[in-house]
Amino acid sequence: MAENEAQPQQPNMRVLGQFVRDMSFENIMAQKGASPEAQPDVQVQVNLDAKKRGGDNQFESSIKLNITSKEKGTDTTLFVCEIDYVGIFHIENVPEDQLHPFLLIECPRMIFPFLRRIVSDVTRDGGFPPLNLENIDFIALYRAEIERRQAAEGTASPADA
Template identity: 75%
Template sequence: MAEEATAQQQQAQMRVLGQYIRDMSFENIMSQKGGNADVQPDVQVEVNLDAKKRPTENQYESSIKLNVTSKDKNSDATLFMLEVDYVGIFYIANIPDEQIHPFLLIECPRMIFPFLRRIVSDVTRDGGFPPLNLENIDFVQLYRNELARRQAEQGAPKADA
């Protein structure tokens, strides 16, 4: 009986305590310039992740920063730009220290991404464009790419100034 209680206490715990838009900017450049509606959009999406410990015990925040740029394939003119910094606040307990970093940059963004996807869809639609439905993001691959980039940076010889 005591063993079951101990095992249950040590089980990993995670709860979303809140989520919010820290910063957002949408610029409809096509309308500002009086562009026509006969365009073939080419959408580029940049994703950056960040996470940090909050002052309260077992609380962390994880953020997804998106930079979305849509250009006309024919003229390369920018149609719109959207920047969003979306944050989730999490209660996380019983995760080993060596696993907290990947947890914050993989599992936490995975939890809040559907809400961010909806915001992007609504903002682009309300901005006069067809709703932009973001593809799923492979947060594991993003994490691996960042680790590889950091290792390459550390291993690369410094250029003479």
């Protein structure tokens, strides 16, 4: 009896590397000479992306953040930070139908703590208190994107009958 066939192999993931692909930090408050006592209102937009790389079982997963801090009660921008952070992964034993959510949920979850530290350092080095990003619910983000795509497809073309 072949026991290997009866038991599916466990998914295997290794982080091969991670890096900042692109980053921009603009201290608008200092450029305009605004008051450093401004109370910030921080907005964070998150975009995820993933793709297969050239090597066997190698994939890339990226988190793109667009962070805007405005002064509370006004529309005065204090700073803008844009960052594209990438992880390179070796992934095995993940069924094809589960690979997409794996790349957009589990992979970002692995690299997010490193991205959080970079954002904290950049905002501190940019003249502001360190910005400690809240945890991101990657499952909710993934589900929202799937729903958005389904809604866009539903309005773009009539339902198949």
